[in-house]
Amino acid sequence: MISIVIAEDHQSLIDGIKVFLEYEEDITVVGEANDGKKLLDIVIKKKPDVVITDIRMPKMDGITATKLIKKELPDCHVIAFTMYDQDEAITQMQEAGASGYIMKNSPLKTVLSVVRRVVSGEKVFDTPIQPQKAENKSIPLSKREMEIVKLVGEGKTSQEIAELLFIEKSTVDTHRKNILKKLNLQGKSELLRFSMERKYDF
Structure with missing residues (x-):
C-alpha cells in the first residue's frame, strides 16, 4: 500500500x-x-x-x-x-x-x-520549461526592485515589505511605481501576476 x-x-x-x-x-x-x-x-x-x-x-x-x-x-x-x-x-x-x-x-x-x-525509483522532472531564462537576465530592475518583486510574489503588502526591508512604506510605493513603468505593467494585478510567475527567477 x-x-x-x-x-x-x-x-x-x-x-x-x-x-x-x-x-x-x-x-x-x-x-x-x-x-x-x-x-x-x-x-x-x-x-x-x-x-x-x-x-x-x-x-x-x-x-x-x-x-x-x-x-x-x-x-x-x-x-x-x-x-x-x-x-x-x-x-x-x-x-x-x-x-x-x-x-x-x-x-x-x-x-x-x-x-x-x-x-518505483524514477525521478520525474520532465515538465516543459518556458524559454524565459535569457529574458530574465535582461529585466531592467535594480537589486532592490527585484527584492520587492519577489516579496510581492509571496503575497506581502507594501507595509509588510517596508518592515522586512527596513524602509518606509512610501519608498516601497515609489519602487512599485518604478517597477510598473520599467516592465510596462498596468496596475497592482499585473504586478502581482508577474511577481508570482517570476519570483523564483531572481
Missing part, C-alpha cells in the same frame, strides 16, 4: 486529488496540510511513502519543507505539485531532494502515474 500526504493551501485541490486516488486499491491518503509547518508535523507522525506538495505555501514553503522531510525521512518520495514551471524552481526542488515535479494543470492521471513512477 502506497501512503500519501498532500500539502496544498487550496483545500479544493486536495479534495479533488483525494477523490481521484481513493479508487486506487493500492493507494491511501493518510494526511493533508494547508501550510508547510503542518505538513512537516504530519509527515513525521505518519511517515508516508509519498508527499505531494505545493511550492508556495504559508508558514513554510515547499522547498524548505522538502529539505526537512528528506532529512527526517530519506526514503520518503516528495513530488512538487505547482503552477511554477520556471527552471530555477525545478532546480531548487531537485536540490532539496524531490523525486518529481507536476504542474497543477496536469490531468489527475498524470499525478497517479508520477506517484507510481517515483515509488
Whole structure:
C-alpha cells in the first residue's frame, strides 16, 4: 500500500486529488496540510511513502519543507505539485531532494502515474520549461526592485515589505511605481501576476 500526504493551501485541490486516488486499491491518503509547518508535523507522525506538495505555501514553503522531510525521512518520495514551471524552481526542488515535479494543470492521471513512477525509483522532472531564462537576465530592475518583486510574489503588502526591508512604506510605493513603468505593467494585478510567475527567477 502506497501512503500519501498532500500539502496544498487550496483545500479544493486536495479534495479533488483525494477523490481521484481513493479508487486506487493500492493507494491511501493518510494526511493533508494547508501550510508547510503542518505538513512537516504530519509527515513525521505518519511517515508516508509519498508527499505531494505545493511550492508556495504559508508558514513554510515547499522547498524548505522538502529539505526537512528528506532529512527526517530519506526514503520518503516528495513530488512538487505547482503552477511554477520556471527552471530555477525545478532546480531548487531537485536540490532539496524531490523525486518529481507536476504542474497543477496536469490531468489527475498524470499525478497517479508520477506517484507510481517515483515509488518505483524514477525521478520525474520532465515538465516543459518556458524559454524565459535569457529574458530574465535582461529585466531592467535594480537589486532592490527585484527584492520587492519577489516579496510581492509571496503575497506581502507594501507595509509588510517596508518592515522586512527596513524602509518606509512610501519608498516601497515609489519602487512599485518604478517597477510598473520599467516592465510596462498596468496596475497592482499585473504586478502581482508577474511577481508570482517570476519570483523564483531572481
